[in-house]
Amino acid sequence: MKTKNKIWATLIGLVLLLFLCFKLAVGKTIELQEEFHTLQSKNEYFQNLPGQLILLTDKKEKLDSTLFSLNLENESNENNILKFLNERSDSLQVHILDFNEAHIIKDKTGSSVTYTFIIEGGYNSLLKVIHAIETKSTFGKVKQVSFDKVKRKKTKLLQAMVMIESFE
Structure with missing residues (x-):
């Protein structure tokens, strides 16, 4: 080699x-x-x-x-809103007249739930309830408030229809 x-x-x-x-x-x-x-x-x-x-x-x-x-528990959001309104209605002399079923809108980005209810009482009391809903709770944002004057037996009452919108 x-x-x-x-x-x-x-x-x-x-x-x-x-x-x-x-x-x-x-x-x-x-x-x-x-x-x-x-x-x-x-x-x-x-x-x-x-x-x-x-x-x-x-x-x-x-x-x-x-x-x-914030008054949230393991209940439905509707029950929490009603509970919140009942607590405020006693102290502010506001009456809950109507609470409609939630309106749900689903789209690509998520779903939007709108709660509508009617409360009755004095102007300042109604404003305090609406302000409490906006600031002291997490139910959503107040989307619309409309005030109506109603006559009943020679007395004028003020009603507010409130819409709360929350996103899920």
């Missing part, structure tokens, strides 16, 4: 030897190192779970207290 062939055979053998060493030793070491890093990150995540649980519990309590202060 000539020297040139011996050199080529040695170089090819050396390249094969390096490739086998990489595949058998270094390749597995790199795989194990990657697995070690993923397990280490999972371990850090699991060590942070108790702290995250405490934060989530505190957040849940804050949100529950906020929802309770």
Whole structure:
């Protein structure tokens, strides 16, 4: 065998030897190192779970207290609106005359629900109820208010038809 062939055979053998060493030793070491890093990150995540649980519990309590202060419970929105109106009607001398069924409009972006009701009382009392609906609740925005004067047995009364729109 000539020297040139011996050199080529040695170089090819050396390249094969390096490739086998990489595949058998270094390749597995790199795989194990990657697995070690993923397990280490999972371990850090699991060590942070108790702290995250405490934060989530505190957040849940804050949100529950906020929802309770806004008079929201696990009931339907109509029941919450009626409950809200009943609480205000006693203190402000406003009467609920009519509460219509919700009108639902569905489109591509979501759905819109409109609640319509009629209340009766003094002008200032009606305004206070409407203002309370807008500011102290999350039922939606007041879309329309129309006032009508009604005569009953020689007395003039003021009625307001209120439309509340909420998006879901």
